[in-house]
Amino acid sequence: MKRAYKYRFYPTPEQVELLAQTFGCVRFVYNSILRWRTDAWYERQEKTGYIQASARLTALKKEPEFAWLNDVSCVPLQQTLRHQQTAFSNFFAGRARYPTFKSKRHKQAAELTASAFKYRDGRLYMAKSKAPLDVRWSRPLPSTPSTVTISKDAAGRYFVSCLCEFEPVSLPISPKMVGIDVGLKDLFVTDTGFKSGNPRHTTKYAARLALLQRRLSKKARGSKNRAKARMKVARLHAKIADCRLDALHKATRKLINENQVVCVESLKVKNMIRNPTLSKAIADAGWGEFMRQLKYKAEWAGRSVVAIDPFFPSSKRCSCCGFTLQKMPLNVRKWYCPECGADHDRDINATRNIKAAGLAVLAHGEPVNPDPPKAAQVRLREVGIPALQVREQSIFLPKHHGN
Ligand SMILES: [Zn+2]
Incomplete structure (x- = not known):
């Protein structure tokens, strides 16, 4: 490789x-x-x-x-x-x-x-x-x-x-599996209840960046002072990018080291970035880079990343009984299942669903067919996950499986 x-x-x-x-x-x-x-x-x-x-x-x-x-x-x-x-x-x-x-x-x-x-x-x-x-x-x-x-x-x-x-070295097989949900409040939440927090690097340096950009805008075009001011802005941008990348590398490295299988909802980052109120925060979180790192690190370590289709109702579905709500507004953080009475934290419930769907795909998923929505639905029913619509999108299995 x-x-x-x-x-x-x-x-x-x-x-x-x-x-x-x-x-x-x-x-x-x-x-x-x-x-x-x-x-x-x-x-x-x-x-x-x-x-x-x-x-x-x-x-x-x-x-x-x-x-x-x-x-x-x-x-x-x-x-x-x-x-x-x-x-x-x-x-x-x-x-x-x-x-x-x-x-x-x-x-x-x-x-x-x-x-x-x-x-x-x-x-x-x-x-x-x-x-x-x-x-x-x-x-x-x-x-x-x-x-x-x-x-x-x-x-x-x-x-x-x-x-x-280089010759990638596989990590020893681990019994642990995790479902994660990526978001803005926390970069990711796991099904064990771990919440990573979101460092929001751009917000942290926003005031300083605005100040430097304001100073830059007042310097005469083509002057040496303008070049100096431009360099200061560039250095701050570089710092923000470095902080973001460093945090992402640490998070993905930890997830891959600790788990044999990571199930994650695949997001259409490009479409979400078009949302004008959230685009800055989404770009700052670095979801695309997060997914990219998870995939290649899993490949090198002989571990799996299972991406679940974003249409999978991970938030609206009760992870205990499978009951799916009609609607789930974004501001609802905690809810009770009307069917079985389970008390849910929105994000943790979602990660449990993602994990279940991911493991179901993994159990029945290879070789992966990119577009069989009906078949996948049937297969998931067989494994006992009711009322689901899952379209497998992509699945990354290690080349050397089992030993
Ligand atoms: Zn329930």
């Missing part, structure tokens, strides 16, 4: 210069060829692919006014055209919007393949620079990287991301 290992590094003044030049060339090539490809289509109805783009780059490098493109390694320039091709493929397949121009203000990156870097005796060298990169190796690399991506974020920090082959 392949995995990226990301480290921070501190470039020498010469490397800063070389990297600035490289990032600039990458951006120029990406943008000018994107312009050229767009024009080719709109003005002449010509279809262009990677081959034409690559030929165009060769032609550009021969023109005297663009001779400076030859001062940097040719590899990242070629790689950026490959990335552009992927962006176009995603656009034509309906997965993404039309590729956009790269901005100088955002994150800059240059991808180096084997011919453009050297990894020797635990040191990383990039082409056209004699000194090794001063990388803070926070963990060892498992193998020589196949690709290295050097980036500089908006806050001016440099990172190197090394793509390496």
Whole structure:
């Protein structure tokens, strides 16, 4: 399996210069060829692919006014055209919007393949620079990287991301299983009654961010003070993002370490983000990233994440007797089941339903058929969960099951 290992590094003044030049060339090539490809289509109805783009780059490098493109390694320039091709493929397949121009203000990156870097005796060298990169190796690399991506974020920090082959180590089989419900009041609640709380990083720094943005808005355009103020805003944004990611990594690591199976309701995060009153809070909670981490960590550890369809009535259903209420307004936090009289905490009741549905899917679910709503309904009845409508959406089983 392949995995990226990301480290921070501190470039020498010469490397800063070389990297600035490289990032600039990458951006120029990406943008000018994107312009050229767009024009080719709109003005002449010509279809262009990677081959034409690559030929165009060769032609550009021969023109005297663009001779400076030859001062940097040719590899990242070629790689950026490959990335552009992927962006176009995603656009034509309906997965993404039309590729956009790269901005100088955002994150800059240059991808180096084997011919453009050297990894020797635990040191990383990039082409056209004699000194090794001063990388803070926070963990060892498992193998020589196949690709290295050097980036500089908006806050001016440099990172190197090394793509390496690695052998995932399965965790010992655990008897524990958990159902979790992700939300805003708590990032997640488990069926054992654990409530994680929600750190709300953006809210915490909102006042400071507003102050810095206000100061930035008053600085004259193009001035040095404006650049300094912009950097302060970028650094605070980076801090918020780091805090959020750190909390998510700790939470997902704990869930995967402790449980063999994690059942979770899959959310349509993109649709929910369109809700204008909640979008900020939802984006801040990082549900999408939470799910992504759960899935890949489970895969590496040989554990399972079962995603339950969001149409499953997890909140409205009594986890004791299966009675399903008609309505369950969002403000109801506690309720009594009219059928069996059970006293429910809204979130914990939901997690119990999610766990039951997840285990039912797991017991009957493989191999997974993506779209059999009726069949799933019948199967769940067989296992004794009444009055449910579950559409299995996706299920992630470890490849090496049982031993
Ligand atoms: Zn009940």
